[in-house]
């Protein structure tokens with residue numbers, strides 16, 4: 001279903017400027033933005049994945065991963081398709097990197113999603129995950145707002161790459177309880193070459209979000225790309241400068257999608273944990 005997008009401006013000759021994320025796409029009439037899910041139709045911008053659900057599942061909160069937010073609970077997890085980054089190692093590439101998903105997704109209205117959240121037993125709320133929630137913005141925003149209006153104790157969680165502009169992030173945060181934000185590396189070169197993004201907006205998102213809700217950070221250590229201990233120490237120092245209590249998940253990488261480097265060395269994972277623990281109180285290893 002198409003829905004009029006938020007956070008864009010109409011320009012001359014039917015072009016639009018989308019400023020939902022730091023790509024700041026200028027989109028010609030009939031074209032999509034870099035995320036491939038926002039379409040310029042006659043000078044208006046539309047979200048094309050609004051309400052299109054590809055996956056819905058009741059997951060343990062630890063699977064998000066959130067280790068220090070309502071532990072041992074379960075959360076209804078929902079996702080659509082599309083992403084604004086193009087990571088070569090994408091773990092969810094089948095839904096994140098392919099956008100011709102309309103025939104494989106089901107339309108779920110905001111009210112239906114909210115009813116499912118409330119009718120699912122043993123469920124603390126909703127987690128927007130699987131694909132990038134920030135480019136599913138209109139649906140995520142409306143759903144989160146409605147769920148909070150119905151019961152402010154229901155939890156709203158985002159599992160995100162953090163590559164979102166400040167204004168939309170700040171507008172969404174009042175309805176969000178917890179986030180897991182990927183910090184893919186501590187180098188802009190890595191973001192540009194491997195993920196098709198930039199690091200600074202992600203660092204800013206972590207800083208902003210950490211003031212407003214529970215934040216945990218995940219870094220996938222990719223062999224030969226971002227697994228040097230100096231970089232891991234710099235990354236941990238940055239997080240520690242915001243708050244030493246921000247949990248950091250150091251996740252082991254396995255070959256996936258376009259990346260065939262060997263899996264992360266296990267001994268290095270333990271060394272990385274030791275180094276990161278100099279700056280942070282809660283460092284957790286994942287996939288080991």
Ligand code: SF4
Pocket residue numbers: 018019020021022023024025032033034035036037038084135
């Ligand atoms: S959300 Fe999509 S269209 Fe908008 S700026 Fe980001 S990549 Fe471009």
